[in-house]
Amino acid sequence: MHVREWRRSWQERSKMERIDLYSRFTVSSIPWLFALSWQLAPFKSDIRHEPLPLALGAALLLVSLTQCLLSNRNVRASYEHYLGISVFPVRRLIAPLLLLVLAVALLATLAGVGGVGGSGLLLMSLNTPMAFVITRVLLVPVRTFAIESLLLAVLTTGALAAAGVRGGALAGVMPTALFGSVLVLISIRPSAWSLGVMWQAEEARNIQARLAVAEERLRFGRDMHDVLGRNLAVIALKSELAVELAQRGRPEALDQMVEVQRIARASQQEVRDVVRGYREADLTTELAGAQGVLRAAGIECAVTGGDGTGLPGPVQSALGWVVREAATNVLRHGDPGHCTIRLDVSADAVVLDVENDGAPAAAPEGTGSGLAGLRERLIALDGTLEAGPGDGGVFRLRARIPLAAHPGSAGLPHPAAGDTSRAAAGDAPRAAPGDTPRAAARDPRTTLLEDRR
Known part of the structure; x- marks a missing residue:
């Protein structure tokens, strides 16, 4: 049940909302990945297996996981601050900063009692500030972040030196801590910048x-x-x-x-x-417009068959509305990669098929008025509309209008014949058999009644 609800919630999101959610999720998962790898790895061989070092290592791991929780809590607010949506509350940094100081103190104590050394010490030094700087990198300018990272590396190195760490281990702490901050800077900051540019482009399109x-x-x-x-x-x-x-x-x-x-x-x-x-909608224009809009949205669109040239005006108008509504539904309700629009014209009927691989690409029946409005337009021409998922995850919308029953469509040539001279003739009203020219003329009283209607 929860999986289906999550999937439905994911499908209802726009592409931009999905990218935004993916970016935030990635940033939220990074500190956990570092904590569960760099903080746990030293327990295997680098931390001395005695009660005090193990207790200090476990306390440091617990502090690191708590930092991850606070970092996840602040990710959304830091993103909104970077994007200019809201101002990040400074008070939210108090607890992460205190935990960072506590983590440095625990690491120095662990190193002072000889509980860890070598590569384990460097891994722990690398992980200690990660959860804090992941949030901080989105709140301050790059220059400020670089200065703060340098001061943090100096603080960590000084604490370990005061605890008695010497030699190559101490020399490696400074570049290791700076490497972690640089890694965060070149990964998180560009991601947020790209997200901001995409949201600005989305807003520009809406405007x-x-x-x-x-x-x-x-x-x-x-x-x-x-x-x-x-x-x-x-x-x-x-x-x-x-x-x-x-x-x-x-x-x-x-x-x-x-x-x-x-x-x-x-x-x-x-x-x-x-x-x-x-x-009224022009079918030829709507076919070209739908293809252009779908391709602009990153959806491959192919238009096959005829282009509607030579069809009677009412038929073109109705099918033009079908193309417009189908393209709108593909963009709004589905996430396809390919869409095919096919127009088949015969002596008896014209059939328009719109297929895409992003089912469901139309709103469920009863949730919108688009398909109902199309059916009303087609019923006026004795046409039909079918819409629903097909085999292989394909969503298909088919509109069919009989040409033989439509006035002015008798003898309509197939589009392949290239005869377009009957289009205008199909729109012109014809006098019924037996009408005289006078009977076919408009009576002023009839005009007045029509005007009143």
Whole structure:
């Protein structure tokens, strides 16, 4: 149960959140790795197997493990301090600093009683400050960290010298302690820097997306203003003129109101044209856009079959929305490495398949409205939509629209034929058999009823 919950939690995270979690986990595990290797290894042969040295070694190991716990507690806060999200509380360093002083004192005491020597002493000297400096390296500038590391190495060397350590063992303590600090500096600091750069890039992409939405809203507002601004001003003026003419009993008032009616109907049609341009999706454009977006996200995407050229407008629009929603679901819900979009057009139907190896790549049924909205669009064209996991961990989304039942699609050639002249003809309304030209013309009363609807 816990494994499934952990896996679900991992799959719900974005790629950037996974990288962030991996980096923090790695930094948290490093002090434990050092403590359980460098601090335990001397117990085998380097520590003298007598009660006092073993007790001092065990106490030093316990202090080291406690340092690891405090280091893990401070990792998140130190990362957020480095990334500029929050300020690290200085009081959190008091306990780790006291434990570091205690560890140096225990190490000096162990060496003073002759309990450890040789390589064991160097390994313990290397491990003693690791848990503290792993947190400290993210809190101060590099120059400050280097000075503090030098002072810490001098403190450790001085404590061991005061305990009676001499010769090559004492000479190796200073470079060993400095090596540990340099190792932390070149491993932890670049990792945090890379993480900060990636979060900044992620934030920049989010800002770019919000700016694109804002720009689109401004453009829509500008288009609506251009369409309605002049016409509404003319309607207001002509209405005032009609009122004045009507008050004077002039018959020209009727002509002005007829003109107002004509301008209002023209404005309605212009508004519909503007809105239609935002609501309809072009299949060719959506295929190219989905391929570009997925490749930019590091997902290999192949588009095969036709590109939708020659399909009737309503069919292109519906399939364009399917491509857009499928690409969105691949980015949002899955973690695939490859995605295939295939469009097959025959004389009877057009079938769009979107497959990826990151199942599940779509939200479960009932959790979102994307697939339900697509089904509604396809049902209007007698189409169907199927979505679900397939064999081999593949998620497949299939949309099928019959062409024979769609007005204007009779005789539609296969895309391979290269005939694109029927696309516009498929969109044009056709008169029913037996209609006369007069019957096919628009009746003003019918126009008024449609406008009211």
